[in-house]
Amino acid sequence: QLRLVESGGGLVQPGGSLRLSCSAPGFTWDDYSLGWFRQAPGKEREGVSCISSSDNSTYYGDSVKGRFTISRDNAKSTVYLQMNSLKSEDTAVYSCAVLYRCGYDLTGLPGRSWGQGTQVTVSS
Numbered sequence: 361q362l363r364l365v366e367s368g369g370g371l372v373q374p375g376g377s378l379r380l381s382c383s384a385p386g387f388t389w390d391d392y393s394l395g396w397f398r399q400a401p402g403k404e405r406e407g408v409s410c411i412s413s414s415d416n417s418t419y420y421g422d423s424v425k426g427r428f429t430i431s432r433d434n435a436k437s438t439v440y441l442q443m444n445s446l447k448s449e450d451t452a453v454y455s456c457a458v459l460y461r462c463g464y465d466l467t468g469l470p471g472r473s474w475g476q477g478t479q480v481t482v483s484s
Contacts, residue, residue, distance in 0.1 A: 362387050362473040364456055369478030372446055376482070380441040381399075384476055387437055389472030393462035394432055394439040395469060398452035398480075406452075407466025409441065410459060421466055425448070445484045453477040 368380040378389045379398070395410035409430040418430050429442040439456055455477040460470045 364475035365460070365481065366425075366454065366475045366478040369454060369480045370483045371483065373484050374447060374482055376446050377442070377444045378446065378480060379484075380443065380454055380478060380480075381438055382440075383436065383438045384458070385437070387458075388434075389437055389458055390434045392472065393459040395457045395459045395462065395466070395471070396430060396439075397452060397457060397467075397474075398442045398450075398454045399477075400449075400452040403452075406465065407469060408454070410462035410466060410469060411439065412462040417462065419462060419466060420462055424445055424484055443480070446480075448482050450480060451482050452480060454480050456480075 366382045391413050393412045396408040399405040410417050411430045429444045432439045456475045457471040458473045
């Protein structure tokens with residue numbers, strides 16, 4: 361069974377940075393797209409970013425474009441989300457996912473497996 365393990369969340373001040381990591385021990389995900397999603401209290405899950413399997417094309421939600429960067433290291437079966445210039449509205453539980461495809465329709469992307477999530481809180 362595929363298990364995803366996220367790390368790197370925490371409390372950060374507005375304007376600060378965090379780097380999230382997600383790994384899949386024992387699973388080779390070279391042929392899958394990967395993504396990050398978030399869900400804030402009382403809100404629907406939102407697609408944040410994804411990276412394709414074929415050419416590492418990346419897509420970002422409008423609210424994080426220019427501030428967040430997704431990357432992957434297939435040798436380590438790890439995907440990262442570098443988050444800079446964080447805002448209070450970025451506060452949410454962030455989850456990674458193994459996806460069947462990647463594209464502009466981030467929120468609705470079909471996924472094979474989802475992580476449990478890591479809390480990111482942006483507050484002074």
